[in-house]
Amino acid sequence: MVQQRYSDEQMLRGLREVAALVGQPMSTGAYERVQRARGLPTWLAIVHRFGSWNEACAAAGLATNAQRAGRSASWNETSVAAAVAEFLADPEAGGQSFAAYAAWAKGRHEVPSGQTVRNVFGGWNVAKVAAASR
Numbered sequence: 001m002v003q004q005r006y007s008d009e010q011m012l013r014g015l016r017e018v019a020a021l022v023g024q025p026m027s028t029g030a031y032e033r034v035q036r037a038r039g040l041p042t043w044l045a046i047v048h049r050f051g052s053w054n055e056a057c058a059a060a061g062l063a064t065n066a067q068r069a070g071r072s073a074s075w076n077e078t079s080v081a082a083a084v085a086e087f088l089a090d091p092e093a094g095g096q097s098f099a100a101y102a103a104w105a106k107g108r109h110e111v112p113s114g115q116t117v118r119n120v121f122g123g124w125n126v127a128k129v130a131a132a133s134r
Contacts, residue, residue, distance in 0.1 A: 006041045014040035015060040024063035075112045080120045083111040084131035098124040
């Protein structure tokens with residue numbers, strides 16, 4: 001399958017187009033329901049490009065969603081790698097698997113969720129390599 005590439009401006013235009021249809025602030029789910037039919041980039045591709053959904057919406061001049069209390073507005077490779085390194089160094093973490101990380105991270109508001117780690121690095125093994133090279 002050939003992966004489409006979009007410019008920043010194409011992504012921002014897509015956000016504006018969908019927001020005009022679904023309203024603001026726009027959730028990723030609302031965007032996704034419209035983007036498929038219009039051939040627009042996925043919400044995940046947009047988050048990867050802009051760092052977070054709110055950052056992308058702000059760059060497009062759109063209203064942003066309120067952040068959940070205790071959660072960082074966005075995670076980047078540096079901050080996620082640091083959290084994974086902390087996990088790997090914790091002797092009480094319960095192993096070095098993705099499942100162990102997800103359990104360790106649950107309820108800790110200062111670290112990204114397991115899914116966020118996967119989203120940022122594309123996979124658990126890549127995240128462990130990044131953490132080891134810190």
